[in-house]
Amino acid sequence: MVLFPVNVLSIEDVYVHRSGLPIVRGATVTVARGAVTVLLGANGAGKTTLLEGISGAIPIASGRITLGGTRVERLRAWRRARAGLAHIEQDRTVFRDLSTEDNLRAACPPGRAIDPVLDLFPELRKQISAPAGLLSGGEQQMLVVGRALLGRPKVLLIDEMSLGLAPIVVERLARAVRRLADHGVGVLLVEQFANLALSIADRAYVMARGELVYAGDGSALRADGRLLHALYLGETRH
Numbered sequence: 113m114v115l116f117p118v119n120v121l122s123i124e125d126v127y128v129h130r131s132g133l134p135i136v137r138g139a140t141v142t143v144a145r146g147a148v149t150v151l152l153g154a155n156g157a158g159k160t161t162l163l164e165g166i167s168g169a170i171p172i173a174s175g176r177i178t179l180g181g182t183r184v185e186r187l188r189a190w191r192r193a194r195a196g197l198a199h200i201e202q203d204r205t206v207f208r209d210l211s212t213e214d215n216l217r218a219a220c221p222p223g224r225a226i227d228p229v230l231d232l233f234p235e236l237r238k239q240i241s242a243p244a245g246l247l248s249g250g251e252q253q254m255l256v257v258g259r260a261l262l263g264r265p266k267v268l269l270i271d272e273m274s275l276g277l278a279p280i281v282v283e284r285l286a287r288a289v290r291r292l293a294d295h296g297v298g299v300l301l302v303e304q305f306a307n308l309a310l311s312i313a314d315r316a317y318v319m320a321r322g323e324l325v326y327a328g329d330g331s332a333l334r335a336d337g338r339l340l341h342a343l344y345l346g347e348t349r350h
Protein backbone atom coordinates (compact mmCIF):
# COMPACT_ATOMS: atom_id res chain seq x y z
CA MET A 113 0.00 0.00 0.00
CA VAL A 114 1.38 3.39 -0.97
CA LEU A 115 1.01 5.89 1.85
CA PHE A 116 1.64 9.05 -0.14
CA PRO A 117 0.76 8.23 -3.73
CA VAL A 118 2.30 10.27 -6.51
CA ASN A 119 0.07 10.18 -9.54
CA VAL A 120 2.22 9.39 -12.51
CA LEU A 121 -0.70 9.09 -14.94
CA SER A 122 -3.92 11.09 -14.85
CA ILE A 123 -6.80 10.53 -17.20
CA GLU A 124 -9.46 13.21 -16.97
CA ASP A 125 -12.89 13.11 -18.56
CA VAL A 126 -11.69 11.07 -21.54
CA TYR A 127 -14.02 10.11 -24.36
CA VAL A 128 -12.96 7.53 -26.95
CA HIS A 129 -14.93 6.80 -30.13
CA ARG A 130 -14.81 3.82 -32.46
CA SER A 131 -16.33 4.00 -35.92
CA GLY A 132 -17.84 7.34 -34.87
CA LEU A 133 -19.63 5.83 -31.86
CA PRO A 134 -18.79 7.00 -28.33
CA ILE A 135 -17.50 3.85 -26.61
CA VAL A 136 -15.72 5.27 -23.54
CA ARG A 137 -17.52 8.21 -21.99
CA GLY A 138 -16.03 10.59 -19.45
CA ALA A 139 -13.40 8.30 -17.90
CA THR A 140 -11.36 9.77 -15.05
CA VAL A 141 -8.61 7.50 -13.70
CA THR A 142 -5.44 8.09 -11.72
CA VAL A 143 -2.48 5.73 -11.62
CA ALA A 144 0.01 6.21 -8.80
CA ARG A 145 3.70 5.47 -8.93
CA GLY A 146 4.48 2.23 -7.13
CA ALA A 147 0.86 1.10 -7.13
CA VAL A 148 -1.29 -1.41 -8.97
CA THR A 149 -4.53 0.07 -10.26
CA VAL A 150 -6.98 -2.43 -11.71
CA LEU A 151 -9.67 -1.76 -14.27
CA LEU A 152 -12.46 -4.35 -14.20
CA GLY A 153 -15.63 -4.76 -16.20
CA ALA A 154 -17.68 -7.16 -18.28
CA ASN A 155 -16.82 -8.09 -21.87
CA GLY A 156 -17.48 -5.16 -24.17
CA ALA A 157 -17.46 -2.59 -21.36
CA GLY A 158 -14.77 -0.51 -23.07
CA LYS A 159 -11.61 -1.42 -21.11
CA THR A 160 -9.44 -2.14 -24.17
CA THR A 161 -10.76 0.98 -25.88
CA LEU A 162 -9.75 3.13 -22.90
CA LEU A 163 -6.26 1.60 -22.75
CA GLU A 164 -5.83 2.17 -26.48
CA GLY A 165 -6.86 5.79 -26.04
CA ILE A 166 -4.34 6.23 -23.24
CA SER A 167 -1.42 4.75 -25.19
CA GLY A 168 -2.37 6.52 -28.42
CA ALA A 169 -3.15 3.34 -30.37
CA ILE A 170 -6.39 5.18 -31.23
CA PRO A 171 -6.97 8.94 -30.83
CA ILE A 172 -9.21 10.15 -28.04
CA ALA A 173 -12.19 12.35 -28.89
CA SER A 174 -11.77 14.65 -25.87
CA GLY A 175 -10.28 14.86 -22.39
CA ARG A 176 -6.83 15.16 -20.87
CA ILE A 177 -4.06 12.61 -20.31
CA THR A 178 -1.09 13.67 -18.18
CA LEU A 179 2.01 11.51 -17.86
CA GLY A 180 4.57 12.54 -15.26
CA GLY A 181 3.27 16.12 -15.32
CA THR A 182 3.21 16.44 -19.12
CA ARG A 183 0.09 16.50 -21.28
CA VAL A 184 0.35 13.67 -23.82
CA GLU A 185 -3.11 13.22 -25.33
CA ARG A 186 -2.10 14.86 -28.62
CA LEU A 187 1.20 12.96 -28.95
CA ARG A 188 1.65 10.04 -31.31
CA ALA A 189 1.79 6.60 -29.68
CA TRP A 190 5.56 6.23 -30.11
CA ARG A 191 6.15 9.58 -28.41
CA ARG A 192 4.00 8.51 -25.47
CA ALA A 193 6.01 5.28 -25.33
CA ARG A 194 9.22 7.25 -25.32
CA ALA A 195 7.83 9.44 -22.53
CA GLY A 196 7.47 6.30 -20.40
CA LEU A 197 4.14 4.70 -21.27
CA ALA A 198 4.29 0.99 -22.16
CA HIS A 199 1.19 -0.78 -23.45
CA ILE A 200 0.85 -4.56 -23.47
CA GLU A 201 -2.03 -5.06 -25.84
CA GLN A 202 -4.74 -7.67 -25.47
CA ASP A 203 -3.60 -9.63 -28.54
CA ARG A 204 0.13 -9.35 -27.81
CA THR A 205 2.53 -11.85 -29.36
CA VAL A 206 6.21 -12.74 -29.39
CA PHE A 207 8.41 -13.26 -32.46
CA ARG A 208 7.87 -17.00 -32.60
CA ASP A 209 10.88 -17.85 -34.77
CA LEU A 210 13.33 -15.78 -32.74
CA SER A 211 14.93 -17.12 -29.58
CA THR A 212 13.92 -15.82 -26.16
CA GLU A 213 17.18 -13.89 -26.03
CA ASP A 214 16.69 -12.31 -29.46
CA ASN A 215 13.12 -11.35 -28.58
CA LEU A 216 14.50 -9.47 -25.59
CA ARG A 217 17.45 -7.97 -27.49
CA ALA A 218 15.13 -6.70 -30.21
CA ALA A 219 13.23 -4.71 -27.55
CA CYS A 220 16.33 -3.58 -25.67
CA PRO A 221 17.70 -0.03 -26.12
CA PRO A 222 21.43 0.00 -27.06
CA GLY A 223 23.77 -0.48 -24.14
CA ARG A 224 21.14 -1.83 -21.78
CA ALA A 225 21.28 -5.36 -20.32
CA ILE A 226 18.46 -7.88 -20.51
CA ASP A 227 19.42 -9.42 -17.14
CA PRO A 228 16.84 -7.58 -14.99
CA VAL A 229 14.11 -9.32 -17.00
CA LEU A 230 15.78 -12.71 -16.52
CA ASP A 231 16.06 -11.99 -12.78
CA LEU A 232 12.33 -11.19 -12.61
CA PHE A 233 11.44 -14.25 -14.70
CA PRO A 234 14.07 -16.97 -14.14
CA GLU A 235 11.86 -19.27 -16.26
CA LEU A 236 13.05 -17.29 -19.30
CA ARG A 237 16.71 -17.80 -18.44
CA LYS A 238 16.17 -21.56 -18.70
CA GLN A 239 14.71 -21.12 -22.20
CA ILE A 240 17.07 -18.42 -23.37
CA SER A 241 18.04 -20.15 -26.66
CA ALA A 242 14.68 -21.74 -27.44
CA PRO A 243 12.50 -20.31 -30.22
CA ALA A 244 9.88 -18.18 -28.45
CA GLY A 245 7.11 -20.01 -30.30
CA LEU A 246 7.99 -23.15 -28.34
CA LEU A 247 7.63 -21.50 -24.92
CA SER A 248 4.54 -22.22 -22.84
CA GLY A 249 1.73 -19.66 -22.90
CA GLY A 250 2.80 -18.36 -19.49
CA GLU A 251 6.44 -18.07 -20.52
CA GLN A 252 5.44 -16.22 -23.68
CA GLN A 253 3.46 -13.78 -21.55
CA MET A 254 6.50 -13.31 -19.28
CA LEU A 255 8.49 -12.55 -22.42
CA VAL A 256 5.90 -10.01 -23.54
CA VAL A 257 6.02 -8.28 -20.14
CA GLY A 258 9.81 -8.49 -20.12
CA ARG A 259 10.07 -6.86 -23.54
CA ALA A 260 7.90 -3.98 -22.34
CA LEU A 261 10.05 -3.53 -19.24
CA LEU A 262 13.28 -3.10 -21.18
CA GLY A 263 12.18 0.43 -22.11
CA ARG A 264 12.05 1.18 -18.35
CA PRO A 265 8.50 2.53 -18.43
CA LYS A 266 7.05 4.83 -15.81
CA VAL A 267 3.65 3.32 -16.46
CA LEU A 268 2.71 -0.14 -17.66
CA LEU A 269 -0.73 -0.66 -19.18
CA ILE A 270 -1.55 -4.38 -19.23
CA ASP A 271 -4.60 -5.62 -21.11
CA GLU A 272 -5.52 -9.15 -19.94
CA MET A 273 -2.47 -11.10 -19.01
CA SER A 274 -4.56 -14.17 -18.19
CA LEU A 275 -6.09 -15.06 -21.56
CA GLY A 276 -5.87 -18.81 -22.02
CA LEU A 277 -3.49 -19.35 -19.10
CA ALA A 278 -3.84 -21.72 -16.17
CA PRO A 279 -4.74 -20.03 -12.84
CA ILE A 280 -1.41 -20.97 -11.25
CA VAL A 281 0.45 -19.25 -14.10
CA VAL A 282 -1.74 -16.17 -13.81
CA GLU A 283 -0.93 -16.02 -10.09
CA ARG A 284 2.76 -16.19 -10.91
CA LEU A 285 2.38 -13.27 -13.33
CA ALA A 286 0.32 -11.31 -10.83
CA ARG A 287 3.08 -11.63 -8.24
CA ALA A 288 5.59 -10.33 -10.80
CA VAL A 289 3.34 -7.37 -11.58
CA ARG A 290 3.05 -6.60 -7.87
CA ARG A 291 6.84 -6.71 -7.60
CA LEU A 292 7.22 -4.29 -10.50
CA ALA A 293 4.91 -1.85 -8.77
CA ASP A 294 6.84 -2.26 -5.53
CA HIS A 295 9.91 -1.17 -7.50
CA GLY A 296 8.18 2.07 -8.51
CA VAL A 297 6.32 1.36 -11.75
CA GLY A 298 2.73 2.59 -11.98
CA VAL A 299 0.60 -0.29 -13.27
CA LEU A 300 -2.85 -0.09 -14.84
CA LEU A 301 -4.09 -3.66 -15.14
CA VAL A 302 -7.15 -4.87 -17.01
CA GLU A 303 -7.98 -8.39 -15.88
CA GLN A 304 -10.85 -10.87 -16.12
CA PHE A 305 -9.84 -12.74 -12.95
CA ALA A 306 -11.29 -10.01 -10.74
CA ASN A 307 -10.41 -11.50 -7.35
CA LEU A 308 -6.83 -12.20 -8.29
CA ALA A 309 -6.43 -8.69 -9.71
CA LEU A 310 -7.96 -7.18 -6.58
CA SER A 311 -5.61 -9.21 -4.40
CA ILE A 312 -2.63 -7.24 -5.78
CA ALA A 313 -4.46 -3.93 -6.27
CA ASP A 314 -4.12 -0.68 -4.37
CA ARG A 315 -6.93 0.98 -6.27
CA ALA A 316 -9.74 -0.31 -8.45
CA TYR A 317 -12.13 0.94 -11.09
CA VAL A 318 -15.09 -0.82 -12.65
CA MET A 319 -16.38 0.09 -16.09
CA ALA A 320 -19.85 -0.76 -17.36
CA ARG A 321 -21.09 0.14 -20.84
CA GLY A 322 -18.38 2.72 -21.40
CA GLU A 323 -18.67 4.53 -18.07
CA LEU A 324 -16.79 4.13 -14.82
CA VAL A 325 -19.23 3.03 -12.14
CA TYR A 326 -16.74 2.48 -9.30
CA ALA A 327 -13.54 4.17 -8.19
CA GLY A 328 -12.02 3.26 -4.87
CA ASP A 329 -10.18 0.86 -2.69
CA GLY A 330 -9.36 -2.56 -4.16
CA SER A 331 -9.87 -4.42 -0.90
CA ALA A 332 -13.32 -2.90 -0.31
CA LEU A 333 -14.47 -4.33 -3.60
CA ARG A 334 -12.88 -7.69 -2.92
CA ALA A 335 -14.81 -8.01 0.31
CA ASP A 336 -18.17 -7.44 -1.36
CA GLY A 337 -18.84 -9.88 -4.20
CA ARG A 338 -22.45 -8.76 -4.54
CA LEU A 339 -21.41 -5.17 -5.08
CA LEU A 340 -18.88 -6.27 -7.69
CA HIS A 341 -21.52 -8.28 -9.51
CA ALA A 342 -23.99 -5.38 -9.53
CA LEU A 343 -21.28 -3.02 -10.76
CA TYR A 344 -20.38 -5.36 -13.63
CA LEU A 345 -23.99 -5.37 -14.71
CA GLY A 346 -24.09 -1.57 -14.49
CA GLU A 347 -26.95 -1.80 -11.98
CA THR A 348 -25.29 0.44 -9.41
CA ARG A 349 -22.64 3.12 -8.95
CA HIS A 350 -20.32 3.51 -6.03
Ligand SMILES: Nc1ncnc2c1ncn2[C@@H]1O[C@H](COP(=O)(O)OP(=O)(O)OP(=O)(O)O)[C@@H](O)[C@H]1O
Pocket residue numbers: 130131133135153154155156157158159160161162202
Ligand atom coordinates in the same frame (compact mmCIF):
# COMPACT_ATOMS: atom_id res chain seq x y z
N1 LIG B 1 -14.10 -0.91 -34.49
C1 LIG B 1 -15.19 -0.83 -33.73
N2 LIG B 1 -16.29 -0.17 -34.14
C2 LIG B 1 -17.39 -0.06 -33.38
N3 LIG B 1 -17.49 -0.60 -32.15
C3 LIG B 1 -16.44 -1.27 -31.68
C4 LIG B 1 -15.23 -1.42 -32.43
N4 LIG B 1 -14.36 -2.13 -31.69
C5 LIG B 1 -14.98 -2.41 -30.52
N5 LIG B 1 -16.23 -1.89 -30.53
C6 LIG B 1 -17.21 -1.97 -29.44
O1 LIG B 1 -16.72 -1.25 -28.35
C7 LIG B 1 -17.17 -1.83 -27.13
C8 LIG B 1 -16.01 -1.94 -26.16
O2 LIG B 1 -15.06 -2.88 -26.66
P1 LIG B 1 -13.71 -3.16 -25.86
O3 LIG B 1 -12.93 -4.10 -26.68
O4 LIG B 1 -13.07 -1.86 -25.50
O5 LIG B 1 -14.27 -3.85 -24.54
P2 LIG B 1 -13.50 -4.63 -23.38
O6 LIG B 1 -14.03 -4.10 -22.09
O7 LIG B 1 -12.04 -4.56 -23.59
O8 LIG B 1 -14.03 -6.13 -23.58
P3 LIG B 1 -13.29 -7.55 -23.33
O9 LIG B 1 -13.37 -7.79 -21.86
O10 LIG B 1 -14.13 -8.51 -24.12
O11 LIG B 1 -11.87 -7.44 -23.84
C9 LIG B 1 -17.81 -3.16 -27.50
O12 LIG B 1 -19.21 -2.99 -27.44
C10 LIG B 1 -17.37 -3.39 -28.91
O13 LIG B 1 -18.37 -4.07 -29.63
Ligand SMILES: [Mg+2]
Pocket residue numbers: 159160161202271
Ligand atom coordinates in the same frame (compact mmCIF):
# COMPACT_ATOMS: atom_id res chain seq x y z
MG1 LIG C 1 -10.62 -5.98 -23.93
